[in-house]
Amino acid sequence: MKKTLLFFILLTSITLTAQNDPVLIIDNVNITFKTGVSLPYWLKAGQTVDLGPNARSASILEFTINNNNLIFSQAISLTVAQTVPANKVWKIEGIGIGINSNSQSLSGFSTNTVPTIFTSPKKFETPGTFNWVVPPSVTSICVEVWGGGGNGGTNYNNSSYKGGGGGGGGYGYQCFTVVPGTVYSISVAGPEGTSSVGSLISATGGTSGTTAINFNNNSFGLGGNGGSSNATFNISGSNGLNGDVSATGGNGGNGGIGGASSVCGLNGSAPGGGGSGSAPCNGGSNSGARGQVYIYW
Numbered sequence: 001m002k003k004t005l006l007f008f009i010l011l012t013s014i015t016l017t018a019q020n021d022p023v024l025i026i027d028n029v030n031i032t033f034k035t036g037v038s039l040p041y042w043l044k045a046g047q048t049v050d051l052g053p054n055a056r057s058a059s060i061l062e063f064t065i066n067n068n069n070l071i072f073s074q075a076i077s078l079t080v081a082q083t084v085p086a087n088k089v090w091k092i093e094g095i096g097i098g099i100n101s102n103s104q105s106l107s108g109f110s111t112n113t114v115p116t117i118f119t120s121p122k123k124f125e126t127p128g129t130f131n132w133v134v135p136p137s138v139t140s141i142c143v144e145v146w147g148g149g150g151n152g153g154t155n156y157n158n159s160s161y162k163g164g165g166g167g168g169g170g171y172g173y174q175c176f177t178v179v180p181g182t183v184y185s186i187s188v189a190g191p192e193g194t195s196s197v198g199s200l201i202s203a204t205g206g207t208s209g210t211t212a213i214n215f216n217n218n219s220f221g222l223g224g225n226g227g228s229s230n231a232t233f234n235i236s237g238s239n240g241l242n243g244d245v246s247a248t249g250g251n252g253g254n255g256g257i258g259g260a261s262s263v264c265g266l267n268g269s270a271p272g273g274g275g276s277g278s279a280p281c282n283g284g285s286n287s288g289a290r291g292q293v294y295i296y297w
Contacts, residue, residue, distance in 0.1 A: 022095045023052030025081075025137050033095055041092040043084050049092075050081035052137070056098030061091045124293040125270075127190035132197075132295065134182045142175040142296040143201050145229060148189035149252055149268040149288030150206035150240060152259060152275035153221035162278040163221030163265075165240030166191075166288045167206025169272025171253030172231025174201050189291030191275070194227075197293060203229040206250055206274045206288060209240045220244035221277055226253065240274045250274040256289045 021034045024041075026049050033039070043049060051058065058078040063070035065087050073088065084090050124130055127148075134141070147170045153163020169189065184198040189205050196202035207224035226237030235253035250258045252272025259266030259276030265286025266276045275286035 022055035022097050024055055024058060024092070024095065025050040025052045028137050028139075030137055039093060039095075043090040043092065045084050045086050045088055047090075048081060048083045049078065049090075051079070054097055055095050057096035058092055059094040059096070061093060063089050063091065065089060121294045121296045124186050124188045124295075125290070127188050127193070127290050130186040130188070132184050132186050134178045134180050134184070135297065136180050138180055138297045139177060140175060140297065141178050142173070143197050143231075144294040144296075145172050145195045145197065145201055145203040145231070146189075146252060146254075146271035146291040146293075147171075147195055147203040147227035147229070147237065148191045148193040148205035148291040149237070149250070149256065149258065149272045149274040150192050150224035151208040151288050152240070152265045152277045152286035153209035153211040153224075153243070154265070154280075154286070155212050155221075155243070155278045161212035161220050162243035163211045164209025164223040164242050165248045165250060165258055165277045166208050166268065166274030166286075167224035167226040167240045168237025168250035168252040168256075168258055168268070168274050169195075169205045169288070169291050170203040170227030170229040170234065170237050171272065172201055172203045172229025172234045174231040174233060176200050186293050188293055191288035191290070193291065195291035195293050197295070201229070201231050203227060203231070203234075203253070203291065205291065206237045206240070206252075206272070208288070209243075209274070209277050212243055212277075223277075224250065224274060226250050226274075227272070229253070237272060237274070240277070243277045248276055252289070259286055 060076040062073040150166025189195040192205040204227040210221040220243030223240030238250035240250040256269035256273030258274040264281030268289040270289040273289045
């Protein structure tokens with residue numbers, strides 16, 4: 001290899017920590033530069049490079065290929081996405097650590113100090129509807145969903161005839177191919193509700209236990225049914241128990257525990273536990289627990 005230019009050497013000293021490892025996006029793949037991953041890093045013609053988390057700039061030496069020899073062309077301070085030109089090679093010598101402008105412009109996902117858009121998993125644990133945007137360069141995600149637990153039925157006229165326990169919410173897990181920038185609507189279930197990520201995956205809630213009624217000399221309430229999921233890997237919630245058994249709420253599929261049998265009704269625990277049967281006491285309740293959605297990438 002002909003070494004035409006030896007007078008120009010650019011060295012950048014980078015102090016890397018576990019929380020501030022800079023990332024370059026090379027050919028749409030995140031490359032994390034840590035201690036032990038050495039610089040320089042070579043790129044050939046046609047490859048693309050952009051700044052990822054914690055990378056504010058990249059110092060590059062460009063060489064022209066001439067009969068298999070490298071001839072120095074120019075020094076580049078890269079701050080935006082670029083492609084290595086034809087008949088050139090790039091030698092990445094250093095990376096400037098900091099929040100880049102692309103990260104800061106992603107409204108709702110990053111702050112002035114921490115690019116939380118790149119933090120996995122993204123957890124949705126409050127009932128309601130939300131939007132989630134697939135982060136840059138992310139093409140595969142895995143999702144967990146939990147449906148809400150069913151409410152417990154109440155007892156009849158403050159008698160010992162208990163209502164049925166609520167069914168537990170269903171659970172699902174599956175991985176998907178996605179397109180960066182796609183917006184998905186996230187639904188997080190309240191009691192009895194369904195949690196979902198767009199049309200990709202969902203988990204239904206458990207149904208509520210029925211109230212004990214005065215029928216044929218009084219009748220205990222029936223337990224609610226457990227929810228289910230359309231995911232490839234799924235666990236149905238447990239059915240709530242009838243009031244004549246114990247009125248315990250059903251457990252959520254891979255989730256929360258149903259409310260225990262008690263003189264007073266008890267709430268199910270999150271995510272997805274069903275409430276227990278019998279009337280709430282002292283201002284309490286016997287509602288099913290919320291669901292939740294976790295997204296990993």
